Amino acid sequence: MNRFIICTLLSGLAVAAPKAQDTLPDAPFHDLKVPEFLDIAHRGASGYLPEHTQASTVMAHALGADFIEQDIQLTRDGVPVVLHDEKLDHVTNVSEVFPEKHRPDGKYYVVDFSLDELKRLTVVARHKDYELVYPKRFAQPDVRFPIQTLDEHIKLIHELNRVREMSTGIYVELKSSRWYQQQGYDITSAVMSVLARNGYSDKRPTPIYLQSFDPEVLRRLKREFNWDAPLIQLVGDNEWGATDIDYSAMRSSAGLESVKSYAEGVGLWLNHVLEGVSENGEPQWSDVLDSAEEKGLNVHVYTLRADDLPDGVKSHGQLRQWLKQAGVEGVFTDFPDKK
Numbered sequence: 586m587n588r589f590i591i592c593t594l595l596s597g598l599a600v601a602a603p604k605a606q607d608t609l610p611d612a613p614f615h616d617l618k619v620p621e622f623l624d625i626a627h628r629g630a631s632g633y634l635p636e637h638t639q640a641s642t643v644m645a646h647a648l649g650a651d652f653i654e655q656d657i658q659l660t661r662d663g664v665p666v667v668l669h670d671e672k673l674d675h676v677t678n679v680s681e682v683f684p685e686k687h688r689p690d691g692k693y694y695v696v697d698f699s700l701d702e703l704k705r706l707t708v709v710a711r712h713k714d715y716e717l718v719y720p721k722r723f724a725q726p727d728v729r730f731p732i733q734t735l736d737e738h739i740k741l742i743h744e745l746n747r748v749r750e751m752s753t754g755i756y757v758e759l760k761s762s763r764w765y766q767q768q769g770y771d772i773t774s775a776v777m778s779v780l781a782r783n784g785y786s787d788k789r790p791t792p793i794y795l796q797s798f799d800p801e802v803l804r805r806l807k808r809e810f811n812w813d814a815p816l817i818q819l820v821g822d823n824e825w826g827a828t829d830i831d832y833s834a835m836r837s838s839a840g841l842e843s844v845k846s847y848a849e850g851v852g853l854w855l856n857h858v859l860e861g862v863s864e865n866g867e868p869q870w871s872d873v874l875d876s877a878e879e880k881g882l883n884v885h886v887y888t889l890r891a892d893d894l895p896d897g898v899k900s901h902g903q904l905r906q907w908l909k910q911a912g913v914e915g916v917f918t919d920f921p922d923k924k
């Protein structure tokens with residue numbers, strides 16, 4: 586076959602191949618099929634591959650997660666990137682590549698690096714004080730995992746949905762909004778721009794949840810951006826000391842009533858939900874589940890880890906099943922295949 590014929594065939598194929606955009610569902614969120622109980626891949630399939638990487642996203646998709654989570658930070662040039670921490674120290678090789686680029690506190694902040702600079706790093710297994718946080722997980726240092734932007738994550742998931750004929754959702758957390766404001770950035774606007782560019786302003790290319798620990802972020806999404814897909818208020822613990830938001834009050838009946846005025850659900854910390862396991866092996870639930878249900882709030886519980894189970898729990902599958910039976914609507918899990 587001569588070169589002209591091959592080129593013609595290839596160009597014919599290119600014309601015939603459907604573009605991702607043509608095949609995305611053109612339906613409002615609630616018309617897309619969403620299961621009743623959600624397995625949300627926490628930072629991707631982070632139990633198997635370094636968190637938030639392209640690899641952990643692909644694996645989460647392949648393992649059948651209903652949603653894949655993206656925690657968002659901002660670069661110096663204002664690009665939303667998928668990283669959990671404001672600092673790069675515990676999940677990248679930043680100190681090897683940019684040894685001088687830390688702040689006076691000795692830490693390396695995402696917002697001090699341009700996207701081009703971040704792309705020179707590799708994501709590594711989460712570590713602290715020179716020790717792996719989860720010693721049994723993937724930790725091969727010679728396999729390189731670039732930091733991903735939110736835009737790249739979304740495009741990857743859309744294309745996997747197209748070729749696998751699935752509608753895996755995205756579950757985006759707007760991190761540290763007040764801290765970014767102090768640095769001169771608006772993380773909410775930056776994220777909303779990326780979502781709009783990927784078709785989420787008037788359509789739902791995939792199911793989507795937005796989540797935040799900060800009630801003002803969620804209120805603003807409704808007020809200023811007219812966001813009408815489901816919002817999840819994450820409920821932390823006052824002892825974490827990261828903010829002055831009173832999470833104890835938020836977990837009270839009045840607090841949950843207030844959350845119901847702007848969010849469709851709450852993301853509850855597992856330790857606030859499961860108080861323990863009785864001597865005869867039964868789960869002991871706190872009152873917060875009943876309170877949330879009374880208010881009509883969906884509950885998504887974070888975080889299930891097969892390699893870090895609460896005392897008395899025999900397996901990830903047992904814990905997931907208990908939560909499902911207790912009426913919870915979904916779980917964030919590092920192991921989305923363990924049912």
Ligand code: G3P
Pocket residue numbers: 627656669758796819852887888917
């Ligand atoms: O967003 C749900 C869960 O991921 C909250 O905890 O700290 O892992 O973002 P974190």
Ligand code: CA
Pocket residue numbers: 654655656758
């Ligand atoms: Ca999160």
